[in-house]
Amino acid sequence: MNINVELTDKKAAVNGEVRMSTKDLSLYYGSFQALRDISLDIPENAITAVIGPSGCGKSTFLRLFNRMNDLITGVKVEGRVELDGINIYDKDIDVVELRKKVGMVFQKPNPFPMSVFENVAYGPRRHGRKNRTELVDIVEKSLKQAALWEEVEDKLEQSALALSGGQQQRLCIARVLAVEPEVILMDEPCSALDPIATLRIEDLMRNLSESYTIVIVTHNMQQAARVSDMSAFFMMEEDRAGILVEYGPTAEIFTNPKDKRTEDYITGRFG
């Protein structure tokens, strides 16, 4: 399998500031080590893709950045995860504030069983925005940013569950945008969508990467090649702990991988 990387669409070089990073990071579920010694820098206003075979800890890794793993009992984190140089696993970190800055879009579209409007207004409302005109503005702006406005403009009061899968996922992106995050995490955001809806989300991601730092986990090699600026290839070792094999500009990872295992994976020899 030969993947054609659209080099022209990539940011010439990702020289921007480092927005988030992990340093010697290990994560355990009880006594099972799920991630081992991962050090990686996420550049600002770019798309970083995390790829690798099933079970190598990609999603677990992504969920470190907004501390979503905290919800699972028995998780232990060693090392540092930084946002703008601050370790977000420090004791005095306000997780709620962190999640406002680092939003997340999930694998399965999960709009709330409310109207389209209320879905987008949900975050701002929880953060104390009560003024109706202000909320109307936020909702419109967020839906426009998520390239959904034209399709739902006249159905704002209808149930979000009546939207198509692709629309629901863009609504979930709008919901995250409404709280004005700085980083957006996406956990296989297109795996439940058809190819056309997938392309729309990818276009949207490209546009959003102008002003947001995006980290995406994907199973889909072509998708990583199409949308991302940087790619991180994860694998598991014999004890099933996930490790970072190779990390670099997407164009290099896909055309000239340094590690034999990366090459084997992206050319379809395993996984």
Add this chain to the structure above:
Amino acid sequence: MKTQMTSRQMSQQVAFGLLLVATAIVIVPVIVIILQIIITGGDAITWDFLTQPPTQAGKAGGIFPAILGTFYLMLGTIIVALPVGVLAGVYLSEYARDNWFTRTINMAIVNLAGVPSIVYGLFGLGIFVLAFHFGMSLLSASLTLACQALAMTVTTSREAILAVPGGYREGSLAVGSTKWQTIRHIVLPQAMPGIITGAVLAMSRAAGETAPILIVGAAFFLPALPQSPFDQFMALPYHLYTVAAHIPGMPKTTIWGVALVLLVVVLSFNVLATIIRLRARKRRYST
């Protein structure tokens, strides 16, 4: 070949027959009971029967104070059992860690439902009537029935909360909501139909309880309607028990009439619970 088919068909017929008989055994008594109550007690149901107080030790007049007492009792029970049950359900499903202590509590709650109701009555007598000096009263009886109803409201609340899809919680937390905001704005509204269903069923059970209220505040005859929670009260099941077992020369129609009213009260609450559940389900799938 032909004989084999016939024997297989025969055994099929026998199996169907047995299943049908078993189903009939389940259904026939229910139908007979309901018909018996309606046929024998139907004549007693008049406007006066439903709106007048009893006279001549219940042989004449109506049963209004007992109907009212039963509604007060249901109301008092649910006012206590619903909020406490929901809050405990939230705690157990959202906050409590999965350790031996929580598991013990969960097991205790499940077993609470199996405690004989007269034991609750005795508990209520000791705690509410005597220790708290609430006396034989509507309050004592409501609290006693609430203790019994808690087993149901806690369990149904917890189940309803656990049934809310995890994706909703994650979606809410991921935009920087606190855990409590997530529970308050996402989890509880979603769980509400299930919680209400449990509460309505708990009320219908409270309406039918006889043994506990017998010793904590129900009276067979009172000259006046209860004016405060500290008054004694009349209630349908206890009234039925007394007119059926303790008053000689009681007209049969009256006894079955009381039973019919009690049955209607309890069944209508069960039907209400079913309607709430079905409507919630329809709403979930139609959107």
